[in-house]
Amino acid sequence: MTDIALRAVHLTKRYGRLTALDDLNLDVIRGEVFGFLGPNGAGKSTTIRLLLGLARPSSGHAEVFGVAAADVTRAHRLLAYVPADVALWPHMTGAEILHLQARTGPGTDLAYRDELVDRFELDPSKPARTYSTGNRQKVALIAAFATRAPLLVLDEPTSGLDPLMEREFRTAVRSARDRGQTVFLSSHQLAEVEAVCDRVAILRAGHLADVATMSGLRALHRSEVTVSYTGPAPALAVVPGVEAITETGEGQLRFTLTGPPAPALRSLAAAGVTALAVREPSLEEVFLDYYGTENGR
Numbered sequence: 001m002t003d004i005a006l007r008a009v010h011l012t013k014r015y016g017r018l019t020a021l022d023d024l025n026l027d028v029i030r031g032e033v034f035g036f037l038g039p040n041g042a043g044k045s046t047t048i049r050l051l052l053g054l055a056r057p058s059s060g061h062a063e064v065f066g067v068a069a070a071d072v073t074r075a076h077r078l079l080a081y082v083p084a085d086v087a088l089w090p091h092m093t094g095a096e097i098l099h100l101q102a103r104t105g106p107g108t109d110l111a112y113r114d115e116l117v118d119r120f121e122l123d124p125s126k127p128a129r130t131y132s133t134g135n136r137q138k139v140a141l142i143a144a145f146a147t148r149a150p151l152l153v154l155d156e157p158t159s160g161l162d163p164l165m166e167r168e169f170r171t172a173v174r175s176a177r178d179r180g181q182t183v184f185l186s187s188h189q190l191a192e193v194e195a196v197c198d199r200v201a202i203l204r205a206g207h208l209a210d211v212a213t214m215s216g217l218r219a220l221h222r223s224e225v226t227v228s229y230t231g232p233a234p235a236l237a238v239v240p241g242v243e244a245i246t247e248t249g250e251g252q253l254r255f256t257l258t259g260p261p262a263p264a265l266r267s268l269a270a271a272g273v274t275a276l277a278v279r280e281p282s283l284e285e286v287f288l289d290y291y292g293t294e295n296g297r
């Protein structure tokens, strides 16, 4: 089997006059956790459907471990897929669905599956129609993580999960990587991708803006700090990582911070700080900051 888990070659999808994906060329290497990051509507789900042969490209093609994505029967033996909107058979219980998926998929580690049911705190005895969005997502994630499929494709996998379950999700992704599985996950959350991925592709308005390693992405990650103080004005201009210092009022400052916060905090220590707020920018803001102001279309 080839070492390229997923390959997109000039992959393009047009819906009428809208180009949802424009000439994507991308290789995901076997064994890596690969993030596919982009704001809402960037074309992430469209790309995933093309990579999995579930939609037909306008031009270009995709491969799963060297198998043409259009050959869905063969390609899908190599992967487990969790869509963004998980639909389950409404009258079956979680346990029955997991049982069925284990029989039809590429092979399941049943002991690990039962462990995941506990860890994700899923009550498998209930019929699927009674499950919340998050619980439906859990069923699909448990089924996917428990398979021995060499590739897991997860579309916005944590959108319905609460923070505790997000932690379990991250643990499960790391275990998948330790077992040698390749994980491809789409997200619009920088923090999630930062926590689990080795590399990340950044998609913006249907265009691949960048493929970065995590350290490259961290350089993009800039927090906005607002501070009120009663003492002397802090000498922030000389602090590494501090930029865009703006006086917002009497004894009030705003600045952006990249990298470790310790030097900035040391400089603030003598200023008699009365309030400090740190805000993580949204992905859209990071993109605007990094890629310019036009909306990319």
Ligand SMILES: Nc1ncnc2c1ncn2[C@@H]1O[C@H](COP(=O)(O)OP(=O)(O)OP(=O)(O)O)[C@@H](O)[C@H]1O
Pocket (backbone or CB within 6 Å): 015, 018, 020, 038, 039, 040, 041, 042, 043, 044, 045, 046, 047, 084, 188
């Ligand atoms: N079947 C379709 N028909 C027409 N337009 C579509 C169709 N599917 C997607 N689009 C459009 O293609 C663009 C990309 O959508 P897509 O769902 O792939 O984005 P996304 O990055 O997954 O967004 P989100 O994070 O909101 O799910 C959007 O402008 C969307 O409206």
